[in-house]
Amino acid sequence: MAFKKPYNSENSRQSDIVPLKDGIAALLRAYRLQGKLDEVTVVASWERVMGKAVAMKTQQVYVSNSKLFVRLSSAPLKHELFMAKTQVLANLNAEVGSEVIKEVIFL
Template sequence: MAKRLNEENSIADVLKEFIQTNNLQKGMDKIDVREAWKKLMGNGVLNYTTEIVLKNETLYVGLSSAVLKEELSYGKEKIVNMLNEELGKSIIRNIIFR
């Protein structure tokens, strides 16, 4: 049976407990990474982004423009650092542009 929480817990605490109890953190990280990409890259890059997938600390980004793919590949390390900073933790170690 689930652990009974006292009445004074905040909703944030209850949600954190629920995520930990049900092992949902990896799924939440995938959603957070997509949102961080959208926020940091802006509309110019988003128009050419076809997919964003996080697998085992590697972010796979599908791009429909070869020129943009080449341009972004020069700044992989900076993009990784910016995304991890936005997320508040080190989730991404590598980016592969497809």
């Protein structure tokens, strides 16, 4: 005589359990917020990627239409970063893990 396991309501919901990371990713996709979150991440990581010396001379950083605008208070630094624009772009996109920024404009 085989005994049937008692019904356990906790186990019946195992198939509905989704890891939090996957749930948040699905939410960001559903509301189309991933792009905006990536843009905010780029702006927030400016100091970490570029260093404290560059961050101290930075007055404003913002993203508009996949372009990163950076206002600097130092003309020599602006010129130096302009010459290394492709490297700056690559470093920022690598920080986010996707191609969020297509162009960097120094003001």
